[in-house]
Amino acid sequence: xxxVTQTPKFQVLKTGQSMTLQCAQDMNHEYMSxxxxxxxxxxxxxHYSVGAGxxxxxxxxxxxxxxxxTTEDFPLRLLSAAPSQTSxxxxxxxxxxxxxxxxxxxxxxxxxxxxx
Amino acid sequence: RKEVEQDPGPFNVPxxxxxAFNCTxxxxxxxxxxxxxQDCRKEPKLLMSVYSSGNEDGRFTAQLxxxxxxxxxxxxxxxxxxxxxxxxxxxxxxxxxxxxxxxxKLIIKP
Numbered sequence: 001x002x003x004v005t006q007t008p009k010f011q012v013l014k015t016g017q018s019m020t021l022q023c024a025q026d027m028n029h030e031y032m033s034x035x036x037x038x039x040x041x042x043x044x045x046x047h048y049s050v051g052a053g054x055x056x057x058x059x060x061x062x063x064x065x066x067x068x069x070t071t072e073d074f075p076l077r078l079l080s081a082a083p084s085q086t087s088x089x090x091x092x093x094x095x096x097x098x099x100x101x102x103x104x105x106x107x108x109x110x111x112x113x114x115x116x
Numbered sequence: 117r118k119e120v121e122q123d124p125g126p127f128n129v130p131x132x133x134x135x136a137f138n139c140t141x142x143x144x145x146x147x148x149x150x151x152x153x154q155d156c157r158k159e160p161k162l163l164m165s166v167y168s169s170g171n172e173d174g175r176f177t178a179q180l181x182x183x184x185x186x187x188x189x190x191x192x193x194x195x196x197x198x199x200x201x202x203x204x205x206x207x208x209x210x211x212x213x214x215x216x217x218x219x220x221k222l223i224i225k226p
Contacts, residue, residue, distance in 0.1 A: 035216075042120065042203070042216030043160070058213060090159055104150060105214070107159035 002026050006091050006108030013081040013115045021076040021111050023091030029106070031094045032074040033058070034066065036087040037110075043090065049074055081115045088112050119143060120206050122217035129194055129224055136190040137220045139204030146215075149187045151178055152203040154219065160203055163189075191222075199224045 007022045025032065033048035035058075045058030049068040063085060065077040074093075078085060092105040122139045129135045141149075149166035164171065166187045170179040177190040187206075191198055204217035 040124070040218055042218045043214075044216075045213055048213070104162040104165065105160075107161070110157075110159050 004091055004093055004106050004108040006089075006111055008111060009109065011111060011113050013078070013113065015081060015083060015115060017081050019078050019081065021078075021089055021091070021113075023074045023076065023108055024072050025074075025091075025093045025106070026072065027093065027095065027106065028071060029093035029095045030071070031103075032068065033092050033105070034064070034074070034076045035090045035092060036060065036085075037090060038087050046076065046089075078113075083115045086113060086115045118217075119215045120204055120217040122202075122204050122220045124218060125221040125223075127220065127222045129222065131194060131196055131224055131226050133194055134190065134192045135194055135222065136188055137202065137222075138186045138188045139206075139217050139220075140184075140186040141204075141206045141215070142185070143206070143208065143215075144182075144185060145208050146185075146206045148207045149178075149180055150205040150214075151176075151187075151189050152205060154201045154203055156200075163202070194224045196224050196226060198222060 004025045030051050034046040035043040037043050044060045047066040049055045055066050089111045091108040094103040094105050119142050151163040152160040153163045154160040166178040166180050175192045179188045201219040201221045203219045205214050207214045
């Protein structure tokens with residue numbers, strides 16, 4: 001099992017550019033999510049999905065889009081990058097099972113994004 | 117007030133010592149609690165879930181105090197490899213969202 005795979009690991013964008021952060025998991029997890037982590041702050045949820053074809057907004061969704069066409073993939077799109085989106089982005093997944101949707105999360109390695 | 121608060125530290129602790137830190141949460145309806153560990157420039161990894169009765173995993177003990185709305189993490193016989201940031205996570209069963217603390221940085225010194 002590869003677990004949760006995120007690409008790219010590093011990215012530099014200019015203001016106004018768009019890009020997609022990729023996330024894939026091979027554990028058949030129903031729940032997938034995207035977080036951003038900024039210094040001095042807890043992880044903040046951007047978007048999440050509880051299954052293929054189902055997505056919902058988290059705490060900080062503005063400026064980001066997601067889709068979930070398959071169980072395995074959950075890409076995050078930055079529509080028009082802004083310096084405020086400079087952050088570390090983590091994709092995470094879990095299998096509800098008996099623990100429900102609060103089951104422990106498995107994280108990808110993270111993407112360090114800088115917007116200039 | 118933040119929903120989940122942690123002392124950012126850093127806690128500088130000599131190797132072999134016992135260290136404990138708390139995490140307070142504001143929503144009394146919170147049902148599930150976790151401690152994650154995050155090494156520098158790495159992703160968070162689950163350390164342990166926190167059960168109502170408290171639980172222990174080797175040198176690590178987690179406890180929940182619902183009356184005072186905090187969870188704690190105790191590390192005994194600390195090792196250099198315990199140096200990391202410890203993240204507290206709280207969630208309610210009514211939704212799918214987890215609330216993360218900003219983390220407590222622990223530095224174990226030889």
